[in-house]
Structure formats: C-alpha cells, structure tokens
C-alpha cells in the first residue's frame with residue numbers, strides 16, 4: 578500500500594561536508610576533528626583535503642568519517658569529489674576531472690563558485706570559471722568563503738571585529754550561485770543537488786594580535802550542517818553507512834541548516850503530500866488535486882517558497898501549508914532574524 582509511505586519513519590542525521598585536515602591546509606588530525614564533531618552532535622563528516630585522500634575512512638570517536646577530495650587547481654575551479662577510489666590530479670581542464678570523477682563511479686560538487694572579487698584581505702578569490710559545464714551538484718553555501726568574503730583586514734579594529742563578531746560577517750549564499758543552481762534545475766529533468774560546505778580549516782590568525790583560531794573545528798561544526806534524510810537508519814556497519822550517506826548527498830536528500838539558530842535536535846520539516854505519498858528533499862511526487870507543500874520550523878522565520886527558481890510565496894511564520902497546482906521543482910529558504918538559516922534541496926512535482 579502506498580499509504581504506508583506517509584507513515585514510514587524518516588531518519589535525520591546532521592553532518593558536515595568540506596573539512597580540511599593536516600593532510601592539506603587544515604590544522605587538525607582526524608582524532609581532533611572527530612572529537613569536535615561528536616561534541617557538535619554530528620553523526621558523520623566528509624573530509625575533503627586539497628588533492629589528497631590520506632585520511633582513512635571508518636568510525637572515529639563514534640563518527641562515520643568519509644573521505645573525498647577537493648580537486649584544487651591553483652587559482653580556480655575547485656571541485657569536491659565524493660565516492661571516488663583514486664586521487665584525481667587537478668588540471669586546467671575542469672571538464673576532464675568532472676568526467677574522471679564519474680568514470681570512477683563518484684560524483685562532484687562545484688566548491689565556492691562565486692567568491693567575491695572585492696575582498697579587503699589577501700585571500701585571493703577562487704571561482705568557478707565555466708558555468709556552461711554540466712556539473713553533478715553545487716556547494717551553494719561555503720561557510721569559510723562567506724566569512725572570508727566579508728573579512729576586512731585593513732586595520733586592527735576591523736580584524737578584531739571579524740574575530741569577535743565573526744557570525745555577523747556571515748551573509749549566506751551568493752545570489753549568483755543560487756541563480757546558477759536554479760537554472761541547472763530548470764534545464765535538467767533530474768534534481769541537481771546542493772550542499773552546504775563548512776570548508777573547516779581551524780586556521781590560526783596571528784596578525785597584530787595573539788594567535789587566535791578562527792572557527793575552531795567544534796564551533797565551525799555547530800554552524801553549517803547538512804541534515805540528511807533517509808528511510809534507512811545508520812548502523813554500526815561503516816560500509817552500509819557510507820552507502821546511505823553518499824546516496825543521500827547524491828540525490829539531494831538533505832537540508833542545509835545553520836545550526837547556530839536552531840536548538841539541538843530540532844530539524845526543519847519540508848515535504849509535499851498528495852494523499853498517497855509523501856516526498857521529501859530530492860524526491861519526486863505526482864501532482865493531483867490533493868497536493869500540498871508543508872513546511873514546519875521550530876520558530877518564526879522569514880520563509881520564501883520558490884517554484885522553478887521563482888519566488889511564489891513569502892511569510893513570516895513557523896509553519897505553512899500551500900496547495901500546489903503546478904508541476905515543477907519546489908524549494909524554500911528561511912532567514913532567522915535576518916540571518917541566513919535554512920536552504921532546502923528541491924522536491925519535484927510531476
């Protein structure tokens with residue numbers, strides 16, 4: 578019976594994607610990273626060192642550790658590759674490494690495609706140059722890039738501000754990135770998934786002031802999470818967990834959530850129901866005369882619902898229900914007290 582689907586339990590697992598360890602330019606080893614992840618309430622992390630996959634996958638401190646690669650040419654076109662077997666060398670031709678990821682049975686996400694050209698610091702923006710390439714997915718929000726885009730190091734007061742009020746520098750995904758993502762979803766029948774990336778390094782800043790760690794792993798892990806949604810619970814079998822986690826990310830079965838504005842264990846609910854079936858992020862459902870979109874949050878927020886990239890509804894509320902009359906892809910964004918908070922993957926209505 579299809580009805581069973583409506584009652585089937587959905588398991589939610591927060592995790593963090595895009596982490597650098599000592600094997601590239603991060604400062605921590607896997608023990609430090611997973612201890613921080615455990616403290617932040619994460620079930621899984623996805624390590625993505627630059628051109629390196631030396632971290633060994635498995636359970637560490639009760640956390641599932643998956644290893645991908647941030648394919649990193651020197652000045653542009655960073656690409657997060659997941660589910661690959663062998664290291665892929667960065668090259669000037671992005672289309673060749675996109676293909677190589679697929680040839681190895683993996684999939685990839687463009688990293689921080691629209692870093693700002695007008696930074697007031699020395700961290701050079703690394704952008705994605707050719708948006709006509711067919712990519713598998715997009716990292717629509719990169720926490721460290723967001724901070725670095727707005728980090729002003731022209732004097733000691735601005736530096737101190739960026740350290741002590743670091744969360745005030747966070748502005749959310751670039752409009753250009755969201756537009757690109759929506760365009761790809763409009764062009765493709767399948768759902769082109771999005772992720773939020775921490776780009777966690779736990780870097781030390783030591784200019785003028787005593788050395789301070791900017792976004793140590795634990796505090797970073799309490800911000801930008803991906804909440805995986807799955808009908809199969811994670812277990813103590815690492816290989817099984819790996820399959821569930823990678824498959825969920827590949828299909829867009831995740832909501833991007835800034836945990837700073839959520840109480841722990843409270844996750845947003847986003848679904849489309851048609852009386853027979855319930856669909857969540859990354860899934861497809863048929864349109865009938867009883868098709869409703871439902872969002873439930875735990876606190877009042879500015880909620881925007883988008884249909885094929887166009888805003889169709891706005892409200893300030895903690896939940897909403899919309900009757901759907903058109904096919905297409907639906908997603909939502911929410912801001913909490915003007916701060917970027919939630920970005921869902923689309924649900925497709927056919």
Ligand SMILES: [Zn+2]
Nearest residue numbers: 647655688703
């Ligand atoms: Zn990068």
Ligand SMILES: [Zn+2]
Nearest residue numbers: 595597647776
């Ligand atoms: Zn990175």
